[in-house]
Every structure is written in structure tokens, then in C-alpha cells.
Amino acid sequence: MITKRTYTISELASEFDVTPRAIRFYESEGLLNPERDGQKRIYYSKDYVLLKLILRGKRLGWSLAESKQLLDLYDPSQQNQNQYHQVLQKIEESRLRLEQQRQDIELMVLELDEHQARIEQAMSGT
Amino acid sequence: MITKRTYTISELASEFDVTPRAIRFYESEGLLNPERDGQKRIYYSKDYVLLKLILRGKRLGWSLAESKQLLDLYDPSQQNQNQYHQVLQKIEESRLRLEQQRQDIELMVLELDEHQARIEQAMSGT
């Protein structure tokens, strides 16, 4: 019999370099729903993955509400709420936003490259 | 004699679909510094570009303070403040962050693709 890997809140916190408070906050906002052992929260690898997705969203500037929408798309227990074509539409919206971000990144990197070249030019002329 | 293109604050606002208040706020945070005609602010294409960069940063989840740092790198009048190698270092930091975001986007898009395929599978089986 295999026992699933579990995490305490502080384990999860140090794993991702966030505070327990933040993790609890994500739960209060409906993004996580860990099981309990009495009072204590128990996190499984499912929650681990969810937290990873949340933090990925944060790095991309998504609000928790936006990330929640995305997570809900993947949540089978919510599948009845969201009609299929509605899900497909939300997927498409996310994709568009990501595409825009991708463009923004390309441009930023290009400009950084150019500016770096200018600086190095100026430095060589010292 | 050519006269440069200028913008009023509301022109610039509607151009980028933000409010005049937001533009004034960016100025108060030191990201913009439009000239004046008496009381009135006058924006040139230089400011137009700056605002574009600010909003691009916002789409990538950068704070105004972070965007300001980036803009300061491009500002020649600040060039004396920032030593060359310091500038190069900040450029490198920005590049790293953008690289991380790029990765995050790749992963998100991949997962969206997979999920979309699953949905379409499920739909075809109706």
C-alpha cells in the first residue's frame, strides 16, 4: 500500500518561498481547498500543483481572481457549472492574453538588446 | 519649419484607453514629465513612447516602480547617476525576469492546448 506524499502548510510555504499566511489567503479566496486532519491543513500533490499554477500566474501579473478562473477550468468538480463551449471560450481568452504578453516580452527584450549594445559601444570608446 | 506633434492629456488618454487621472498619476510617480503651456500639460511623441512602455510593463505585471527603473535606464539625462556596469546589470536582471515570464507563458499555453484537446474529445463523444 502506497501512502501519498503530503505537506504541511509551512513545508509548502518554504518549498515555494511564500508565507503560510499567503497560502491561507489563497484558500480564503477559493483557490485552494486542502483537507484537514482535525484543525490542521493537509496538502497533497494536487494542492502542490495548484499552488505552482497560482504562483506562475502571479509572475505573469494575473490577479488571484483571474487565476481562479483558470484553475476552475481544470477543476472536474466544477465541470457541470461551465459549459463546454464556455470553457473553450475562456481558454481562447487566456491564450490571447498570453499571446499579447509574449509580444510584449519580445519587444522589451529587443529594446534591451539594443540598449545594451549602445552601452557597450559607449564603454569601448572610453 | 516642421512643428512637432503634440497631445493633450485626454488625447493621449483615449489613444491608449486609460484615464487622464492615470496619466497624471504616472507623472506624480516620476514616470512622465510633460512640458507645460501655462497650467496645461503638453505631451510630445517622446511622452507617447514612454506611456506605451509603461502600459506594456503593466501588461506584464510590472509595478510602476519597476517600470520607472527601466525607463530611467533609457533616460540620457539620468545617465550620470547610473554607472555603465550598473546599467548593464539592471538590463541583465530585466532580461532574466522576462526569460522567466517567457517560460511561464510557454507552459501555460501548453497546458491550455492539452486541456482544449481534452474538451474537444469529450465534446465529440456526445
Place this chain on the structure above:
DNA sequence: CTCAAAGCTTACGTTAACGTAAAGGTTAAC
């Protein structure tokens, strides 16, 4: 047994990025 470490809830505080509103100046059109 006891005490330190970790967990819990509740609640108030904080920062960023504006929104909203008030009160007033300027100017082009009628």
C-alpha cells in the same frame, strides 16, 4: 510534566494604483 515549535482563527494595518468628487481657471463657439 512542560515547554517550545507549529498550527489555527480573528482582526486590524499597509501599500499600490488609481477612482471619484469638489472647487476653480481657460477658451472656443454661439
Place this chain on the structure above:
DNA sequence: GTTAACCTTTACGTTAACGTAAGCTTTGAG
């Protein structure tokens, strides 16, 4: 010459995403 459409400044309000602190419970180690 007055009204509508903008502009200005000042100031208080709001929301998101936690931080911080207080007070209480649980638990493994010595």
C-alpha cells in the same frame, strides 16, 4: 458674455494581496 468642454489641483475613497499581531490549541522532545 455666457455656457460647455476641457483643463487644473487637492483630497479623500477603494480594492487587492497580503503582513502583522494577539490569543488559543496541539504536539513531539526532553
